[in-house]
Amino acid sequence: MVERIHHVAIICSDYQRSKAFYTDVLGLSIIAENYRESRDSYKLDLALPNGGQIELFSFPNPPERPSRPEAQGLRHLAFVTDSVEAAVSELNALGVEVEPIRVDEFTGKKFTFFQDPDGLPLELYEK
Known part of the structure; x- marks a missing residue:
């Protein structure tokens, strides 16, 4: 479907x-x-x-989001990347704050979060 x-x-x-x-x-x-x-x-x-x-x-x-990240609706938007470390370096060089890199306990893949200008949670997830 x-x-x-x-x-x-x-x-x-x-x-x-x-x-x-x-x-x-x-x-x-x-x-x-x-x-x-x-x-x-x-x-x-x-x-x-x-x-x-x-x-x-x-x-x-537009009305603000009531809370994050557990508000009803879209929790976050995740982007796939070849290298979380490289993407974090690029974002940091552009002045974007990024959370510490973590490892998904189920997949073993690296990931981290950052925010867009309105605080929308965005995720980088390694291929």
């Missing part, structure tokens, strides 16, 4: 800051950028290397 995730939609509080984070820091390329005047909202489609996408939305005065 389903094959893979097509996209993940994220609503941000500061469109330009989040756009810079996802393109300049994470290196995602822009597929399309549209301003919807009737909603005073941007929709930015970003390409992931595997064909998936992130849709970045802006809306006037």
